[in-house]
Amino acid sequence: MNLKAKKLVEYMAMLVIWLGLVLLFGLMSHNFLSERTFVTLANRIPALTVVAAGMTLVLIIGGIDLSVGSVLGLCGAVVGLALVNFHLPFWAAILLGLGVGLGAGTLNGLVSVGFGIPSFIVSLGMLEIARGLAYLTTNSQTKYIGGAVEGLSTPVAGLAVSPAFLIAVLVVVAGQVVLSRTVFGRYLIAIGTNEQAVRLAGINPKPVKIAVFALLGLLTGLGGVFYTSRLGSSDPNAGVGLELSAIAAVVIGGTSLMGGRGSVVNTFFGVLIIATLEAGLAQVGASEPTKRVITGVVIVGAVILDAWRHHLTGKKFMLLKQLFSRPPSSKSTP
Amino acid sequence: MANAGPLHQSEVRSSAFTRSGTPPEGLTPNPASGPLLQVTRLQKSYNVPVLVDFSFALERGEVHALVGSNGAGKSTFARILSGLTDRDGGDIQLEGRPYNPGSKREAEHAGVIMVLQELNVIGTMSIAENIFLNRLPRRGGFLRFVGLHNEARQALSRVGLGGVDPSTPAGFLGVGQQQLVEIAGALSQNCRLLILDEPTAALTDPEIEQLFENIRQLQKEGVGIIYVSHRMDEIRRIADRITVMRDGRVVATHQAGDVTPAELVREMVGHDLPERKKSVVERPVGEVALRVRNLRAGDQVRDVSFELRRGEILGIAGLIGSGRTETLRAIFGADAKDGGEILVGEQPVVIRSPADALRAGIGLVPEDRKQDGLLLPQPIRVNTTLSTIARHANAGGWLDTRAETKTTESFCGRLQVQCTSHEQTIGELSGGNQQKVVIARWLARDCRILLFDEPTRGIDVAAKHTIYQLLHDLAAEGKAVMVVSSELVELMALCDRLLVMSQGRITAEFTPDEWTQEKITQAAFSGYLDQKESAIAT
Known part of the structure; x- marks a missing residue:
């Protein structure tokens, strides 16, 4: 089976799992299988989708970014400030929001790569810093913005989905194409697999790594814009805990936390699964604590399933073979 | 299980023997006669057969060398003996009793100990802890350091490291000494059959001498030693008998003195290697x-x-x-x-x-392929074009996979990399073929x-x-x-x-x-x- 077919099978498997989940909730609640559910779903996920797409790339190089929730909040706050207090035009406010996200991401990358500090720690610091700044810029108050930003999250006439959703899907497709079809993507996978070998192959991994964090920052900024537009106001508490949902979505999509392996499309399915679970459980009347327990079980279950699948396709087995250096293929072809 | 005394050990040992049923006591052959290890028609396959009707005998106090190309089945045999792999068929008798270790632990309790080709030393732990890692002396969950260090000192002096402080982190030692620490660990257990897989790969000459001295001492104590190595000169020095393996079968067993390295190599590869002479062709x-x-x-x-x-x-x-x-x-x-x-x-x-x-x-083919050279879980193609990837893309940074495949075919083909396809994961290749791919990478980079x-x-x-x-x-x-x-x-x-x-x-x-x-x-x-x-x- 070639790589393309393998990838397709993986997509189909994720799709089937998601459809199964939808069906399950459909059976449990008569109201679930309605247009309204799916429209709500589509308008709820754009922010998480773009952040998780960027997070996929960061996990692939073996890094992590815990600051995305706070940075998203900060970007939303900045957009609100620009529109309400400075009366900047819509496009300028959005550019400012994206810029703040890009800056925060770049800073994460520069500090962790430049000083050789694990990105876990650096982004943990950024998590606090960005949230603090979000409170400072908004005076800890939610700002009502109104119609200026809501357009992004309002379903387009004739279509059931919003521009934000369309942009998010576009980001997913672009992310996957970059990952699997470009030199940059190849570097990401190579760095995540064996950074030392990449360096000794004459490639400087540092700029690539910084760029990935910067890209995630930019996408987080976009997420902040989406979030603000959905609420119609900028909330300094926006995105609390979002980093965990994003990482969960990426991991459910089968991206390895050890780096070197992952797929943006599967991350999108991960987002769908999490959002569907959330909506479905609410529909069947599960309490908030119950929802959290079930979501947690699903996350761990997905990772176990993934590990088991890779075990079956022989990857783990191969590792054992490597450890004891018995080459199986030396006599396969003359 | 905190305190595994000698009584307990012997119980576990007998359980390793009895997995396929011990014959009643009266019928057991006298353990003192007959070979230490008798392997009859051992079978094992991973998709392809790895061991085919493999028969082998080891006497007490004998050093029996096992030679053969990579993939000949030496490592698989060693892994079966040390309980890391199950066999598909065949019979193994240790001291006249059926021997079927279910795990490394069971094998070790039965006195069969393997020192692996690749070092297993944990650098941040002390030498003593490394030696006794699987049986640290403890009382109520706490380590007993005094006893540990005393025993470690004894174990170290057996391998000529008597002057080394057992509380030193093992990472401070050189590779050669780390290997000796591993051997000390093996010897400190009740060892009756020692399997050494390429033990001298990382050793310097004086350390090799020390190792050989230890081996001779063990021989005197009646320990049987299976010595797996590519190094003909060493094998001829230390081994009593040499068994040549090829494609999972025994080609021949020789008395060490009766055979030349050239003959051994011939048997290993199944055909004559052309003589390597220096500067046969004068190169300008x-x-x-x-x-x-x-x-x-x-x-x-x-x-x-x-x-x-x-x-x-x-x-x-x-x-x-x-x-x-x-x-x-x-x-x-x-x-x-x-x-x-x-x-x-x-x-x-x-x-x-x-x-x-x-x-x-300037290109460097590094010493440690796996760590410094290869992307093990990635296909051969990706490994070959790693340094030239920008040349396999158009201006926008889009990869041209077809061009990549072409490059891979051209360079890996020239170096005769043996693989099922260029999309095969490189970790599945043998060491020699992995090395060729690293070389292909630099050739592609001119x-x-x-x-x-x-x-x-x-x-x-x-x-x-x-x-x-x-x-x-x-x-x-x-x-x-x-x-x-x-x-x-x-x-x-x-x-x-x-x-x-x-x-x-x-x-x-x-x-x-x-x-x-x-x-x-x-x-x-x-x-x-x-x-x-x-x-x-x-």
Whole structure:
């Protein structure tokens, strides 16, 4: 089976799992299988989708970014400030929001790569810093913005989905194409697999790594814009805990936390699964604590399933073979 | 299970024996007669058969060498004996009783201990903890350090490391001493059958002597030893019998004195290897490709100057730790330099990173393929084009997979990389084929100066020969080739010129007419002698 077919099978498997989940909730609640559910779903996920797409790339190089929730909040706050207090035009406010996200991401990358500090720690610091700044810029108050930003999250006439959703899907497709079809993507996978070998192959991994964090920052900024537009106001508490949902979505999509392996499309399915679970459980009347327990079980279950699948396709087995250096293929072809 | 006393051990041991049913006591053959280990028609396959009707016997106090190409089934056999792998069929008797270890632990309780080819030492833990890792003495969950260190001292003195403090972190030891620590760990258990898989791969000559002394001591105690190695000279020195394996079968078993290395190699590969003679074809040696002047880097490279010409194979001999690897790494920009000049052709070049080196046309095939060279879970194609990936893309950074495949086919084909397809994961290839892919990567990058660090380490005899031929071909094409190797015989067969390093300096240079093993070895030790003399003088 070639790589393309393998990838397709993986997509189909994720799709089937998601459809199964939808069906399950459909059976449990008569109201679930309605247009309204799916429209709500589509308008709820754009922010998480773009952040998780960027997070996929960061996990692939073996890094992590815990600051995305706070940075998203900060970007939303900045957009609100620009529109309400400075009366900047819509496009300028959005550019400012994206810029703040890009800056925060770049800073994460520069500090962790430049000083050789694990990105876990650096982004943990950024998590606090960005949230603090979000409170400072908004005076800890939610700002009502109104119609200026809501357009992004309002379903387009004739279509059931919003521009934000369309942009998010576009980001997913672009992310996957970059990952699997470009030199940059190849570097990401190579760095995540064996950074030392990449360096000794004459490639400087540092700029690539910084760029990935910067890209995630930019996408987080976009997420902040989406979030603000959905609420119609900028909330300094926006995105609390979002980093965990994003990482969960990426991991459910089968991206390895050890780096070197992952797929943006599967991350999108991960987002769908999490959002569907959330909506479905609410529909069947599960309490908030119950929802959290079930979501947690699903996350761990997905990772176990993934590990088991890779075990079956022989990857783990191969590792054992490597450890004891018995080459199986030396006599396969003359 | 906190305190596994001798009584408990024997219980576990008998349970290892009884898994396929022990015959009643009266019927058991007298354990004192018959071989220590009798293997009959062992079968094992992983998709392809790995062991086919493999029969083998080991006497008490015997060193029985097992030789064969990689993939011949030696490691699988060792793993079955040490309980790491299940067999498909066949019978194993240890001291006349059926032996079916279900795990490494059971095998060890039965006295069958394996020291692996690759080091298992945990660098941050003390030597003592490493030796007793699987049976740390404890009381109520707390380690008993006094007992631990006393026992560790005893175990260490058995392998000639009596002067080493057992509380030292094992990572502070050299690779050779770490290996001895592992062997000490094996010996400190009730060992009746010791399996050594390439035990000397990382050892220097004095350490090898120490190891051989230990082996002889164990022989006197009646321990049977299975010695897996590629190194013919050592095998002939230490082994009583030699069994040659090929494709999972026994080809022949010889008394060690009755067979020459050439015969063994012939049996291993199944056909005659062409004789490797130095400079069979005189290659025209061209202009100077690389000049290194007064290179200094860290403690290991103190002052190195040499010239390397096109069409030449230049070797660096020396003891482990003499600065050979570090010299190559410093030239390649993998490690920082403290001083010195590098000229490619007539052009001075500044090399601060491997990227700079590649731009200057210098490629390094590193000593540790898996850690420094390969993306193990990735396909051959991705590994081959890693350094040229930008050339396999158009202006927008879009990859051209077809061009990648073409490059891979062209270079891996030329080097005869054996694989099912170029999309095969490189981790599944044998060491020799993995090495070829690393070389293919540099050829694709048109490197004109190629530095090889231990190019045949952990590679089977037949693949070694292909690598030698390849180096000759590269030189014949006008590439400048430099080889670091710990095998003197290899360097003497391969090189047109030889530098000897000792204590971070080049202490001698030889041409094929001048060199002898003795002269080279003397030069390799000279740096250490000088140092002692000067220490006395001051």
